[in-house]
Amino acid sequence: MDRDTRILDRNGLTEAEYLQSYDPGHYERPSMAADMAIFTVLEETEDNYRKLPEKELGILLIQRGVHPYLGSWALPGGFVRPDETTEQAARRELMEETGLNHVYMEQLYTFSDPDRDPRTWVMSCSYMALIDSSKVRIKAGDDADNARWFHISFYLMDEHTDYPVPTDGEEPKVVRIQHYKLELTSDNICLSSVIEKSMTKTENGTFTEYEITENNGLAFDHARIITYALERLRGKVEYSGLALHLMPSEFTLTQLQQVYEVILGKRLLKAAFRRKAASLVEETDSYTGNEGHRPSRLYRKKWKEF
Amino acid sequence: MDRDTRILDRNGLTEAEYLQSYDPGHYERPSMAADMAIFTVLEETEDNYRKLPEKELGILLIQRGVHPYLGSWALPGGFVRPDETTEQAARRELMEETGLNHVYMEQLYTFSDPDRDPRTWVMSCSYMALIDSSKVRIKAGDDADNARWFHISFYLMDEHTDYPVPTDGEEPKVVRIQHYKLELTSDNICLSSVIEKSMTKTENGTFTEYEITENNGLAFDHARIITYALERLRGKVEYSGLALHLMPSEFTLTQLQQVYEVILGKRLLKAAFRRKAASLVEETDSYTGNEGHRPSRLYRKKWKEF
DNA sequence: GTAATAGTGTCTATCAGACAATATCTT
DNA sequence: AAGATATTGTCTGATAGACACTATTAC
Numbered sequence: 001m002d003r004d005t006r007i008l009d010r011n012g013l014t015e016a017e018y019l020q021s022y023d024p025g026h027y028e029r030p031s032m033a034a035d036m037a038i039f040t041v042l043e044e045t046e047d048n049y050r051k052l053p054e055k056e057l058g059i060l061l062i063q064r065g066v067h068p069y070l071g072s073w074a075l076p077g078g079f080v081r082p083d084e085t086t087e088q089a090a091r092r093e094l095m096e097e098t099g100l101n102h103v104y105m106e107q108l109y110t111f112s113d114p115d116r117d118p119r120t121w122v123m124s125c126s127y128m129a130l131i132d133s134s135k136v137r138i139k140a141g142d143d144a145d146n147a148r149w150f151h152i153s154f155y156l157m158d159e160h161t162d163y164p165v166p167t168d169g170e171e172p173k174v175v176r177i178q179h180y181k182l183e184l185t186s187d188n189i190c191l192s193s194v195i196e197k198s199m200t201k202t203e204n205g206t207f208t209e210y211e212i213t214e215n216n217g218l219a220f221d222h223a224r225i226i227t228y229a230l231e232r233l234r235g236k237v238e239y240s241g242l243a244l245h246l247m248p249s250e251f252t253l254t255q256l257q258q259v260y261e262v263i264l265g266k267r268l269l270k271a272a273f274r275r276k277a278a279s280l281v282e283e284t285d286s287y288t289g290n291e292g293h294r295p296s297r298l299y300r301k302k303w304k305e306f
Numbered sequence: 307m308d309r310d311t312r313i314l315d316r317n318g319l320t321e322a323e324y325l326q327s328y329d330p331g332h333y334e335r336p337s338m339a340a341d342m343a344i345f346t347v348l349e350e351t352e353d354n355y356r357k358l359p360e361k362e363l364g365i366l367l368i369q370r371g372v373h374p375y376l377g378s379w380a381l382p383g384g385f386v387r388p389d390e391t392t393e394q395a396a397r398r399e400l401m402e403e404t405g406l407n408h409v410y411m412e413q414l415y416t417f418s419d420p421d422r423d424p425r426t427w428v429m430s431c432s433y434m435a436l437i438d439s440s441k442v443r444i445k446a447g448d449d450a451d452n453a454r455w456f457h458i459s460f461y462l463m464d465e466h467t468d469y470p471v472p473t474d475g476e477e478p479k480v481v482r483i484q485h486y487k488l489e490l491t492s493d494n495i496c497l498s499s500v501i502e503k504s505m506t507k508t509e510n511g512t513f514t515e516y517e518i519t520e521n522n523g524l525a526f527d528h529a530r531i532i533t534y535a536l537e538r539l540r541g542k543v544e545y546s547g548l549a550l551h552l553m554p555s556e557f558t559l560t561q562l563q564q565v566y567e568v569i570l571g572k573r574l575l576k577a578a579f580r581r582k583a584a585s586l587v588e589e590t591d592s593y594t595g596n597e598g599h600r601p602s603r604l605y606r607k608k609w610k611e612f
Numbered sequence: 613g614t615a616a617t618a619g620t621g622t623c624t625a626t627c628a629g630a631c632a633a634t635a636t637c638t639t
Numbered sequence: 640a641a642g643a644t645a646t647t648g649t650c651t652g653a654t655a656g657a658c659a660c661t662a663t664t665a666c
Binding site: 022027068070105107112118125303 | 321336416507
C-alpha cells in the first residue's frame with residue numbers, strides 16, 4: 001500500500017473503514033465497450049498477364065444479428081468485463097474474430113457521446129489493429145458469424161474555409177469544413193458514409209469535430225470511429241514503421257511501397273522510398289521468381305532495434 | 307434515424323419494441339472519471355542582476371480531502387455524468403479549478419486497470435490541457451481548495467536492454483527497461499515516483515507498459531497518467547505548434563525557446579530554433595524594454611492558418 | 613525481342629546543426 | 640565600457656524530390 005492507512009477523515013474513519021462502508025451504487029454508470037478497427041491489406045485477385053496485383057486497404061466488419069442496428073455492419077467489439085482492461089477486452093474480441101493474438105494494437109480514442117447507443121449509456125474505447133496480409137487470406141473467406149473484409153475507399157469530397165466576422169464580444173475564429181466520403185465494399189455489399197470534419201481555430205487552439213452527415217449500413221457511430229482510425233493510420237505511417245505490421249514475414253520493397261501508397265492514397269517515388277525503407281528492414285537471401293519479370297529480393301522487418 | 311426500424315429480430319420484435327423492453331441492468335458497469343494533466347510554464351521568480359528568469363514546467367494538483375488517498379495529491383478530475391461526454395466533463399473540471407474555459411485540450415488515454423481505484427471499478431479517461439503562463443500567475447496563489455502548481459522534474463534514471471534466449475516454442479523478443487524519476491515540488495511539498503517503462507519487442511510489434519514502482523504522495527495511478535502526459539507532450543512538441551498554447555498573447559522568441567527547452571529537457575541552438583519558429587508566429591511592432599540588455603521583438607501566435 | 617518490374621545513380625533544393633559575427637540595450 | 644541578450648549570416652552535411660539509367664527475368 002503506497003498510502004497512509006492510519007489517517008482519519010472528517011468522519012473519523014480510517015481508509016479501510018471507509019472502503020468497507022463504501023457504497024458504489026449512488027451514481028449512474030456507463031457501459032464500456034471496446035471496439036476495434038482491424039486493418040489489413042487486400043490484394044485484388046484478378047489481373048491479366050504479368051503485372052503485380054493491385055492492393056487495397058481492408059477493414060473487418062461484422063453484421064449485427066440483434067437489435068439495435070440489426071443487419072447493419074459494425075466494428076468487432078464487446079463490453080469490457082470487470083476483471084479486465086479495455087485492452088484485454090479488445091484482444092479477447094480480436095482472438096474471437098480472427099484467432100490471432102500477438103498482433104499490433106493501439107488504443108485510439110474513447111468516444112462518449114451520450115446518444116451514441118440507443119439502448120443506454122455506452123462509451124466506446126476504440127483500438128486499431130494491423131494484421132499481416134498473409135495470415136489474413138486464411139481467414140478472408142471465413143463467413144461463420146458473418147464477418148467480412150471490406151475494401152476501403154476514403155477521400156475528401158469538398159472543403160471550404162470561413163472567416164466569420166466576429167460579432168461583438170466574440171473572439172475571432174476560422175472554420176474549415178471538410179466532407180469525407182467513406183465507402184466500404186465487399187462483393188455486392190456497399191456501405192457508405194459522409195463525415196463532416198469541422199476544424200474551428202481560435203486564438204486558444206484548434207478544435208476538431210467529426211460528425212456523421214450521411215450513413216448507409218454502418219452501425220452506431222462506427223463511421224466516425226473508422227474515420228478517426230484512418231486518419232491516425234495515415235498520420236502515423238509517415239513517420240513510423242507502423243505499416244510493417246501489415247506485411248507478411250518476407251516481402252519485397254515494392255510490396256511494402258504499395259502498402260504505403262494504399263494507406264496514404266498517393267504514389268511515392270521508388271528511389272526515395274527505398275532509401276527510407278532501408279532503415280526499417282533487413283535483407284534476406286531469398287528472391288521472388290516465376291513472375292514474368294526480374295526477380296525481387298525479399299526483406300524482413302528489422303525488429304531488434306527500438 | 308439512419309437505420310431500418312421495421313426489421314424484426316429473431317424474437318419478432320422491431321427495434322423500437324426491443325429498445326422499449328431493453329433492460330440495462332444486467333452487466334456490471336464501471337464508473338468513468340475524467341482526469342486532467344494541466345500544464346503550464348512557471349517562472350523561477352528569484353534571480354540576481356539582469357539575467358532572464360529560468361522557466362520550469364508546472365502541473366496543477368489538488369490535495370484530496372476524502373478517502374481514499376486522503377491527503378495525497380491528485381490530478382483534477384471527477385466522474386462523468388450521463389448527459390455529457392468525457393471531454394465536457396473534463397472542461398467542467400477545468401473550469402471549476404482554474405476558471406478557464408477556452409483552453410487547449412486533448413484526450414490522452416483511457417486507463418482501465420481494474421485495481422486502479424480501491425473503492426470500485428473506475429476507469430479514467432485522461433486529458434491534457436495547456437495553459438498560458440500569464441493567465442496562470444493570477445491563479446498560482448489560489449489555495450482555496452488546496453490546489454497548487456507543482457514544478458516538474460522528470461528524467462531517465464537508468465536503462466538496460468535484455469535479449470532473452472527464446473526457450474522452446476517461444477518467439478524471440480527484446481526487452482528494454484527504463485526507470486524514470488518523476489519529482490513534483492511546490493514550496494516545501496515534494497512528491498516523487500519511480501515509473502518503470504518496459505518495452506517488449508517481438509516480431510509482432512512493440513508493447514509498452516508503464517508501472518509505478520515507487521510512489522510518495524501521489525494518489526491512485528496518477529504518477530502513470532502524468533508520465534504518459536509528459537511523454538505525449540514531449541513527443542508532440544517536436545513536430546507541432548503545441549507549445550504555443552503555453553505562451554501569453556505576446557512573447558519573445560527567446561521565451562518561446564525556453565519553453566521548448568523546458569519541455570524537451572535539452573538546450574536548442576538559437577539560430578535553428580528561430581528559423582523553425584518563424585512559421586508558427588508573426589511579428590508585432592512591440593519590443594521588450596528596461597531589462598538591462600538589448601530589447602527583443604514581441605511576437606504573437608500565427609493562428610489564421612491550419 | 614518485348615513487357616514488365618528491380619534496382620541504382622545523380623543532380624538539386626531544402627533544411628538542420630554548428631558556430632561566428634554583429635547589434636543594441638541598461639547600468 | 641561591461642554585461643547581458645537579440646538578431647542575422649554562413650558553412651556544411653544530411654536528406655527528399657525528381658528523373659534517368661541499367662539489370663534481369665518469363666514468355
